[in-house]
Amino acid sequence: METKKIQIVICTGTLCHVLGGAELPSLEQHLPDHLKNQVEIKGSPCINHCKNTDMRPPFVEINGEVIEQASITRIREHLEKLTANDSK
Amino acid sequence: MRKMFIDSDSGYMPKNGQIVCGDVFLSEKMKNENRLTAVLSDGLGSGIKANILANMTATMALNFTINDQPVERSAISIRETLPVDPVRKIAFASFTIVDTEFDGQTRIIEYGNPQFLVFRKNKPLELERSFLVDGEVDISDFQACREDRIVLFSDGVSQSGIGRKDMPFGWETKAMTDFISNKITRDPNISAHQLHKCILQQASMNDIQKPKDDITCAVLYFRNPRKLLVCTGPPYDKTNDLNVARKIKNFEGHTVVCGGTTAQIVAREWKEEVVVDMEHFSKDIPPISHIHGVDLVTEGILTLGKAAELLKYGTYEQAEATDPSRLLVDQLLTHDYIEFMVGTKINEAHQDPNLPVELEIRRNVVKKIAYILEKEYLKETELKFI
Numbered sequence: 099m100e101t102k103k104i105q106i107v108i109c110t111g112t113l114c115h116v117l118g119g120a121e122l123p124s125l126e127q128h129l130p131d132h133l134k135n136q137v138e139i140k141g142s143p144c145i146n147h148c149k150n151t152d153m154r155p156p157f158v159e160i161n162g163e164v165i166e167q168a169s170i171t172r173i174r175e176h177l178e179k180l181t182a183n184d185s186k
Numbered sequence: 187m188r189k190m191f192i193d194s195d196s197g198y199m200p201k202n203g204q205i206v207c208g209d210v211f212l213s214e215k216m217k218n219e220n221r222l223t224a225v226l227s228d229g230l231g232s233g234i235k236a237n238i239l240a241n242m243t244a245t246m247a248l249n250f251t252i253n254d255q256p257v258e259r260s261a262i263s264i265r266e267t268l269p270v271d272p273v274r275k276i277a278f279a280s281f282t283i284v285d286t287e288f289d290g291q292t293r294i295i296e297y298g299n300p301q302f303l304v305f306r307k308n309k310p311l312e313l314e315r316s317f318l319v320d321g322e323v324d325i326s327d328f329q330a331c332r333e334d335r336i337v338l339f340s341d342g343v344s345q346s347g348i349g350r351k352d353m354p355f356g357w358e359t360k361a362m363t364d365f366i367s368n369k370i371t372r373d374p375n376i377s378a379h380q381l382h383k384c385i386l387q388q389a390s391m392n393d394i395q396k397p398k399d400d401i402t403c404a405v406l407y408f409r410n411p412r413k414l415l416v417c418t419g420p421p422y423d424k425t426n427d428l429n430v431a432r433k434i435k436n437f438e439g440h441t442v443v444c445g446g447t448t449a450q451i452v453a454r455e456w457k458e459e460v461v462v463d464m465e466h467f468s469k470d471i472p473p474i475s476h477i478h479g480v481d482l483v484t485e486g487i488l489t490l491g492k493a494a495e496l497l498k499y500g501t502y503e504q505a506e507a508t509d510p511s512r513l514l515v516d517q518l519l520t521h522d523y524i525e526f527m528v529g530t531k532i533n534e535a536h537q538d539p540n541l542p543v544e545l546e547i548r549r550n551v552v553k554k555i556a557y558i559l560e561k562e563y564l565k566e567t568e569l570k571f572i
Contacts, residue, residue: 112487141462141463143483
């Protein structure tokens with residue numbers, strides 16, 4: 099059965115970039131194959147969470163849910179969790 | 187009348203076997219006087235001696251003209267200063283001086299060089315000449331219009347190919363005129379850089395790639411300035427968002443948007459979408475984006491900061507061709523007149539003292555870029571803060 103792809107939006111804004119998000123645009127290369135074809139990766143010039151001082155950049159949105167202090171490992175863990183729930 | 191821009195470029199090839207060229211082309215733009223002066227000088231013979239003679243002549247001619255000596259008088263002074271070859275009884279260096287104002291009023295003084303050519307669009311222009319001092323110094327005055335080109339060259343160009351069966355007297359003015367007319371007809375917007383390259387190549391080809399004399403050619407092209415608008419930063423007052431978007435839409439020329447938030451404002455006002463280019467990315471700068479109708483969309487302060495560095499040290503050619511700051515520099519350098527529209531709204535999130543120092547104030551970085559463009563790259567810039 100064709101499942102809906104997981105939508106990932108990576109913030110490429112200035113602040114996210116300098117606070118550790120520089121490697122995020124290369125996310126797709128770092129995902130294992132079984133995750134790669136279940137996601138759709140997009141960029142955004144800024145997803146505007148940096149105005150909120152309670153949250154820590156860099157930001158990534160996965161299916162609309164905001165991930166703070168995102169790193170490739172964190173995104174991967176999150177995706178594994180999501181796909182594991184789906185397969186149950 | 188709108189001001190014209192003079193696109194000028196020149197190049198040379200030394201005589202086969204020589205390392206330096208015996209012809210010299212110098213030019214100087216005096217911005218506050220709206221005036222451009224250029225000199226092409228050809229020293230007798232070739233090699234170092236000719237180069238020194240030509241350099242002396244060209245520098246004298248340029249400085250006399252810049253210091254507002256009447257052109258006639260400087261021409262005579264130079265002629266009297268230059269020694270005459272005792273054997274051949276001809277002067278040691280010949281010269282052509284072009285003195286032109288940005289409204290097109292042009293005066294050309296010639297001494298000993300082959301006659302310059304003027305093209306109005308693709309047609310050669312016949313000019314009246316008057317003579318000074320026993321008929322050896324020619325003066326022509328004319329009013330240059332948009333799309334006029336002045337072509338100066340040394341006798342190495344007009345005599346290239348001399349002695350060949352198909353051109354016993356060399357390339358000659360008639361054939362050269364046809365060649366240049368053809369080039370302009372084929373590409374009406376051909377730049378000074380491209381045109382002088384074509385002429386040099388053809389001249390060198392006439393001599394079967396072994397120039398028999400120093401070959402030098404310079405082109406002055408009167409044209410509309412190529413304009414670029416760089417928008418960066420959100421306006422201080424939100425009500426100006428629409429004005430920024432409108433300004434970009436109606437701009438006659440190319441447009442660049444630097445800044446994520448600025449890009450989003452433009453896209454929102456135009457009801458377009460910002461698409462981030464995830465194909466090319468570099469470690470030090472966020473990727474570029476695309477908005478339909480804008481020529482280049484980049485991130486703001488980091489890209490501007492790096493572009494300023496590249497311009498300052500002239501190292502932009504070493505940067506990768508897909509590097510966003512290189513793309514920005516390419517845009518800046520291919521235009522003549524650059525307008526910066528800088529939104530002065532401060533991004534609160536950038537003011538945290540723990541952040542890297544690269545996050546400078548936008549205004550300062552843009553000012554720095556504008557200064558370098560004016561000083562080092564002879565561009566005209568305008569800064570507007572909103």
